[in-house]
Ligand SMILES: Cc1ncc(C[n+]2csc(CCOP(=O)(O)OP(=O)(O)O)c2C)c(N)n1
């Protein structure tokens with residue numbers, strides 16, 4: 001007996017419920033609901049037979065009522081009755097009498113039927129791969145083993161890669177960093193309960209920085225939902241505020257469609273999508289021909305054009321301005337060629353936010369470097385003296401401090417970011433690359449501005465002298481930040497990816513490091529310490545051919561030190577520059593600024609370089625200025641993962 005579904009209106013013709021046998025229906029028979037022809041009907045594939053076989057097999061299971069251990073006759077190959085009376089639970093040593101036969105109908109992995117060899121997880125993973133998911137970062141465990149098995153199978157064919165981390169927080173940081181670098185989503189995987197909650201920080205990092213990311217969390221078995229069993233937390237609720245889209249994968253779900261919707265949401269909203277996998281569902285067998293899906297026809301290009309009217313107004317403002325300046329944020333990172341071309345044609349200086357550091361090399365004659373708390377006086381001067389700001393892909397954070405009283409043209413792909421904190425003169429809704437290309441085509445209508453290159457060069461000269469003065473400072477208690485970053489500016493390759501952390505070390509990087517064309521990855525709006533090292537793992541996955549650098553403090557690295565073993569295990573050649581000032585330097589400074597006693601910020605550290613060696617990486621410690629250049633080069637030229645621990649002065653920042 002079978003069921004046939006109308007693919008137009010979903011009406012089900014059920015032979016079981018008194019419906020005519022399908023073969024006996026006339027060829028001109030039509031759907032009683034929508035009148036579609038017989039040809040649009042499709043046979044409904046049923047999992048009932050599989051579920052029945054599971055229920056059958058589970059009647060021979062016995063549950064220890066003390067520790068929940070399940071004795072499975074099928075697995076053990078011995079019937080319950082055949083066990084001696086003095087047999088005890090192998091987990092908690094309870095006697096046989098506390099065991100209870102499991103009568104519950106459990107939907108579980110079915111025994112393979114002929115022609116069936118795929119599981120729900122295979123469909124999920126195959127569809128993820130079709131959507132371009134190349135990396136999964138995470139930790140395998142009890143409640144995700146079915147899914148892990150499907151990932152393993154496809155990783156063996158090289159279609160997806162799995163990086164097993166030491167803390168799930170590192171998995172979500174790595175996936176977030178992957179998205180920050182590539183603009184594409186990666187996935188992070190955890191078990192139920194504590195594994196899932198460990199993912200939350202990195203997911204928030206991705207969310208607030210507008211990065212697509214996919215979280216895959218295991219869950220305890222469906223039939224246990226509710227009473228608060230071991231590792232049971234309501235993951236839908238726990239992820240509600242971070243995930244823009246979150247759904248459980250259940251028996252009879254349209255599995256491939258759930259992946260489609262998850263990734264469509266992640267990519268188009270640049271946000272967090274979450275799929276919850278109850279343990280048993282992961283291994284439900286599906287027919288070999290169950291369709292996997294792909295993004296084809298499901299996603300539109302996001303290169304949206306701005307309204308012509310807004311663009312005309314912006315061009316008019318630019319025409320009349322004497323000293324316009326461009327401020328680029330991280331959202332402009334894939335559109336820099338067009339922006340630099342535009343700026344060069346019109347002589348407009350380009351300032352960056354901290355998150356956008358290096359999007360234009362500091363050596364470019366129109367570059368002003370970073371603005372704000374991690375910035376320099378060059379950009380501050382240019383902004384203060386400008387009569388129009390063109391803000392591209394930046395979000396007006398306090399850290400950047402864009403002067404809101406100036407006339408402002410703001411362009412962003414997200415209409416909610418436009419004029420979010422205060423009114424701007426002209427908000428333009430459009431993809432930045434598309435908008436700037438349109439402006440480039442109409443550039444003749446705008447007057448070329450007076451050349452600011454000489455003035456800029458003079459300001460840079462003054463700032464470089466000041467940096468040199470600070471680099472020369474020496475209290476005999478460690479190297480100064482300006483000295484460290486002067487060396488790194490010369491020695492880090494132009495094409496490197498630099499993942500940074502949070503703290504005074506990061507602010508100093510913003511101020512003193514002279515960017516060439518390196519990509520900089522940071523925990524922007526969340527500002528989470530600990531991000532730098534796992535982020536380097538994720539960024540390396542995004543572009544393994546580029547040199548990968550992590551710059552952190554001792555406090556931040558302390559949170560994810562275990563990930564050094566991950567880098568060694570997977571031969572990820574991260575060059576780690578660790579500024580060890582034996583304190584949570586940024587917090588000490590805040591306590592001083594607020595006239596409080598510096599308290600609880602001193603750190604009891606290991607010898608980090610020895611720790612690196614212990615993990616199997618190269619570890620070098622530098623205490624003297626004279627040895628810095630040589631040791632930086634040694635670490636950068638090392639083939640595998642390497643750490644340069646620099647004893648730095650917490651005051652000279
Ligand atoms: C997860 C998290 N916890 C706490 C903080 C607050 N915080 C900001 S910077 C910082 C100190 C970082 O110390 P360290 O890595 O040694 O950097 P330093 O300032 O000494 O260069 C702390 C605790 C944070 N931003 N994120």
Ligand SMILES: [Mg+2]
Pocket residue numbers: 503553554555579580581582583584585
């Ligand atoms: Mg420190």
